[in-house]
Amino acid sequence: LQLEETDKQKKVLDGELQRVKGEVNHAAKQKALVEEELSKVKAQMDQLLQIKLKMEEENRTLAQKDKDH
Structure with missing residues (x-):
């Protein structure tokens, strides 16, 4: 009887495991997806920053031209 109980408990624990x-596997996959999305967002932010810097540079150039005239 004791052995049967132990066997049942082992099966329950195996199922739980x-x-x-x-x-854990699902969470790891979710984490990988989130990290991939984050990477894309960071790349987009970098692009936007480059555009912003370029526009600021163009604005400075235009402001300088206005001063010169």
Whole structure:
């Protein structure tokens, strides 16, 4: 009887372990997706920063031309 109980408990724990492993695996995949999205957003922010810097440079150039005239 004791052995049967232990066997049942082992099966329950094995099932629980598999469930947890599945959740960990899922979480790892989610984390990878989030990191990929974050990487894309950072790249877009870098692009926007470059555009902003370029526009500021153009504005300075135009302001300088206005002063010269």
